[in-house]
Amino acid sequence: MVEQLTHYGTVLEQEPLSRHTTLRVGGCARYLIYPKDVESIQGIIDFCCEHSMKFKVIGRGSNLLASDQNFLGVVLKLDRSFNHIQFEGNEVTVASGYSMMRLAKEVVKRGFTGFEWASGVPGNIGGGVYMNAGAYGRDISHNLLRVQVINRDGQLFWLDNHECQFSYRTSIFQTRKDLVVLQAVFSFEIGNIEKSIQQMDSWREYRQSTQPLQLPNCGSIFRNPPNQSAGKMIEDLGLKGKRIGGAQVSEKHANFIVNVDQATAQDIADLIAYVQKAIQDHYHIELHQEVEYFNW
Numbered sequence: 001m002v003e004q005l006t007h008y009g010t011v012l013e014q015e016p017l018s019r020h021t022t023l024r025v026g027g028c029a030r031y032l033i034y035p036k037d038v039e040s041i042q043g044i045i046d047f048c049c050e051h052s053m054k055f056k057v058i059g060r061g062s063n064l065l066a067s068d069q070n071f072l073g074v075v076l077k078l079d080r081s082f083n084h085i086q087f088e089g090n091e092v093t094v095a096s097g098y099s100m101m102r103l104a105k106e107v108v109k110r111g112f113t114g115f116e117w118a119s120g121v122p123g124n125i126g127g128g129v130y131m132n133a134g135a136y137g138r139d140i141s142h143n144l145l146r147v148q149v150i151n152r153d154g155q156l157f158w159l160d161n162h163e164c165q166f167s168y169r170t171s172i173f174q175t176r177k178d179l180v181v182l183q184a185v186f187s188f189e190i191g192n193i194e195k196s197i198q199q200m201d202s203w204r205e206y207r208q209s210t211q212p213l214q215l216p217n218c219g220s221i222f223r224n225p226p227n228q229s230a231g232k233m234i235e236d237l238g239l240k241g242k243r244i245g246g247a248q249v250s251e252k253h254a255n256f257i258v259n260v261d262q263a264t265a266q267d268i269a270d271l272i273a274y275v276q277k278a279i280q281d282h283y284h285i286e287l288h289q290e291v292e293y294f295n296w
């Protein structure tokens with residue numbers, strides 16, 4: 001089986017997903033592949049259909065809670081070969097494996113503005129589009145013109161911004177799991193390089209002082225309920241520091257859960273459920289996860 005897959009890129013067998021998620025948890029993937037090109041993605045999807053295997057595309061794993069179970073399918077990791085970027089005037093075409101942090105810097109370097117918010121978000125373009133990642137009142141949908149995707153049948157097509165159905169941390173890709181994002185086209189306005197650098201520096205300092213960046217985490221665990229801050233509600237209930245196994249509600253930011261001591265995915269899921277119940281009991285509000293559960 002593995003020989004067939006090696007046509008499509010670099011294949012790792014029984015690869016621990018804890019190496020590919022920023023929470024540093026997760027069982028082994030039967031196969032983890034870095035596809036070498038678009039045709040290879042199609043080949044891998046066909047392979048999975050033929051062998052009745054599941055597949056999952058990941059980027060940096062910075063929004064994933066992979067279960068402790070082994071994943072009996074194929075994980076496609078889009079980074080190495082999906083890393084191209086091309087500027088044409090104020091438009092830029094970026095492959096889905098390109099880092100959002102790097103794009104933020106490139107955009108500013110070329111004298112444009114509009115992507116500074118992403119300079120502290122450790123995901124790739126594909127994961128960013130899927131999540132409609134954002135910060136400081138902006139999100140990826142703001143400057144996005146269109147996205148190229150491939151579906152299960154190997155058809156390539158473009159979805160324009162409104163067809164992506166972006167809303168707060170959601171997009172069509174969260175319901176249409178058959179679509180793999182290949183590249184995205186953005187347009188940016190002309191900016192002021194110094195001002196943008198200052199803005200990114202000040203946001204970086206802010207993140208460093210308010211987020212537990214030294215410990216494995218996945219950013220915000222919960223989406224903010226309308227007009228409320230999930231972090232503030234959790235903090236007000238005195239849950240900072242609450243620990244289950246090796247997972248802890250961060251002392252620094254209550255909407256972060258950190259892996260302080262070889263946490264299992266189950267520890268993290270139990271802590272998430274504990275916080276949700278506490279919020280439900282006290283505020284009668286249901287907190288929804290921003291982190292995505294995978295292979296549960």
Ligand SMILES: Cc1cc2nc3c(=O)[nH]c(=O)nc-3n(C[C@H](O)[C@H](O)[C@H](O)COP(=O)(O)OP(=O)(O)OC[C@H]3O[C@@H](n4cnc5c(N)ncnc54)[C@H](O)[C@@H]3O)c2cc1C
Nearest residue numbers: 059060061062063123124126127128130133134181218219
């Ligand atoms: C320290 C820290 C700070 C963070 N700050 C923020 C923040 O300010 N704002 C914010 O929005 N998020 C934040 N995050 C969360 C995370 O970085 C974002 O959600 C990011 O968009 C996830 O990208 P990724 O490449 O890691 O995706 P992954 O976690 O690998 O995947 C997330 C989902 O996207 C899907 N996906 C990935 N690539 C593709 C593709 N090419 N085609 C189709 N589906 C795909 C996956 O299947 C999965 O369902 C933070 C995380 C950390 C660790």
